[in-house]
Amino acid sequence: MKDQKIELVVFDMAGTTVDxxxxxxxxxxxxxxxxxxxxxxxxxxEHGAGKEKKQAIxxxxxxxxxxxxALAESAFEDFxxxxxxAYDTLNVSTYEGTKELFDSLRSRGIKVALNTGYDAKTANxxxxxxxxxxxxxxxxxxxxxxxxNGRPNADMITLIMDKLQVSDAHHVVKVxxxxxxxxxxxxxxCIYSIGVTTGAHTREQLLTANPEYIIDSLKELESIL
Numbered sequence: 354m355k356d357q358k359i360e361l362v363v364f365d366m367a368g369t370t371v372d373x374x375x376x377x378x379x380x381x382x383x384x385x386x387x388x389x390x391x392x393x394x395x396x397x398x399e400h401g402a403g404k405e406k407k408q409a410i411x412x413x414x415x416x417x418x419x420x421x422x423a424l425a426e427s428a429f430e431d432f433x434x435x436x437x438x439a440y441d442t443l444n445v446s447t448y449e450g451t452k453e454l455f456d457s458l459r460s461r462g463i464k465v466a467l468n469t470g471y472d473a474k475t476a477n478x479x480x481x482x483x484x485x486x487x488x489x490x491x492x493x494x495x496x497x498x499x500x501x502n503g504r505p506n507a508d509m510i511t512l513i514m515d516k517l518q519v520s521d522a523h524h525v526v527k528v529x530x531x532x533x534x535x536x537x538x539x540x541x542x543c544i545y546s547i548g549v550t551t552g553a554h555t556r557e558q559l560l561t562a563n564p565e566y567i568i569d570s571l572k573e574l575e576s577i578l
Contacts, residue, residue, distance in 0.1 A: 359463055359544070359578060361519045363510055365403065365529035366469040368552020370571070371479055373445045377471070378402065378553070380439050384432035385410060388424055390417065402553030403531035404470045405503035406432065436475065445482045448551055450572040455490060457575060464492045464517050468509040470533075472498040493517055504533045507541035514541075528574065530554060535562035547574070 364370045367377060375394065382397045392413060400416050401409030407429045414425055455465045469476050473496045485491060493513055500508035510527065519525060526545045527538030530552025538546030539562075548559035548567045559567050566577060 358524055359526055360521075360524040361464040361466060361514065361517060362458060362526045362528060362574075362578070363466045363468055363513055363538075363543075365531070365534050365552075366467050366471065366476060366479060368402070368530035369528060369534070369549055370447060370451050370467065371445055371483065372448055372551075373443060373479065375553075376439050376443055377406070377436065377475070380436045381406060381409060381413075381432055384428045384435055385413060387431060388428050390414075392417075398553045399558070403504050403529065403533035403537075405497035406470065406472070408503060409470070440475075440478050443482070445479055447483060448571055450570065452490065454571050454575060458578070459492070463578070464519065466493040466495065466513045466517065467491055468495045468513060470497050470504060472496055474498075505536035505540055507537060510537060510541035510543065526578070528571070532558060532562045535559065535564045539563075547577070 367373050378397050378401065379394060381401060382392055382394055385392060397413055400413045404412065407425065410428050411425045458465050476494060476496045480494060487494060493516055495509045495513050497503045500512055502508045514525065522542040523544045525543045526547060527534065527541065527543045528547045528549060529535065530549050531554050535546045535548055545565040548564040549571060550556050550567065550569050556567055568574060
């Protein structure tokens, strides 16, 4: 990769750069299970991680052979209320070395963007809690509510490239903690899609998506780039 000109690195948020103790997926599990299920957190992560959250609910229910749009909509509305309550007292932090990595990349002229399956309101709550600012700490944040098609479609990465004036996906790297992050990077034709084991999916699960690299810490990315 060192011979390849990298212009942009797109990072997922929760589980990749932001450690929020899986509060979103714990809350998603709570909202779904209130409708009469008993899904484990591992099951919710396996089938919902990285996705726009209403779609995550639909897909999790589908794994139980439940195809009920009204039920999914009800669970999603409940989820939003429960998440607001959870965020009121939530302490969030970055994974070790994240801010230093962002600063190092940006000092070398490599743009840093965040993208997420969260909606804009949720993502900006996280950003505010961390004290990050666009233009100072990152170059851009794009969320599932900014595009028509969420992951694994490439819409978010395509929009980031357009806004940051990066024309060639072979100069873009995607980093995320879920299978769907890796699939998103591949669908966007990024030069590398990299999995990190700090979040939703295990190394073994990430391997099923055929990432170019799997790392155990964002600090390892510096030597790769």
